[in-house]
Amino acid sequence: MTATPVLEFRGVNAGYAGSVILQDLSFAILPGETVGLVGRNGAGKSTTLMSVYGVPTVTGEILVDGEPVGRRAHVPTARGVSLVPQGKRIFGNLTVEENILLGRASGRPTTWSTDDLYQLFPNLARGRKRPGTSLSGGEQQMLAIARALMAGPSLLMLDEPTEGLAPVIIDAIVEALKEIRSRGTALLLVEQHIGMIQKVADRYLALRKGRLAGEGPVSQLGDRAVQELIAL
Secondary structure, three states: OOOOOOEEEEEEEEEEOOEEEEEEEEEEEOOOOEEEEEOOOOOOHHHHHHHOOOOOEEEEEEEEOOEEOOOOOHHHHHOOEEEEOOOOOOOOOOEHHHHHHHHHHHOOOOOOOHHHHHHHOHHHHHOOOOEHHHOOHHHHHHHHHHHHHOOOOOEEEEEOOOOOOOHHHHHHHHHHHHHHHHOOOEEEEEOOOHHHHHHHOOEEEEEEOOEEEEEEEHHHHHOHHHHHHHOO
């Protein structure tokens, strides 16, 4: 018996102010799997993530755990989808720990405690009483991931989590994502850093001009034909 996808797009079209970004997009993410969403800038990767919350104008069906989410932004979070957006969106008037605890606003049960998250990201433990925005860029990214995990997601979506970060921080985030997936959380990862996707993901979905241009195991991302297809 096939498992119910944690996230499924069925013929989704999405855009802003009359401009179409996604066109007839269909795919599914299964429980516990890690998928890399790749493509050149402007292909529609971030729009795909935001479509789950109905931010662009969306037609077609988006389902979480087999149920349509409609156009209510709170529904995906309540059903177990967490997003780590570009820009991190850390609250400077709150401490590191207070930023993490905001994740509990979803009301979902979670297997993650603050101690678990400090073990996952030791830098956060050392700065737990500091303002969130006093952290380095890499530490703020860790904080954004920790806050998203505190919401108890079955699916964690990340939008360019390594953008602008030093290699040593990227390595730390890669190891953290491996630990997260080992605890059964599915991951949907938008990332230009193809080497990272190859280290973390099971398979890839490739977007080109808002359409699904290809998909397969991450081992194929090294193939020249695939790289040319998605213009990486």
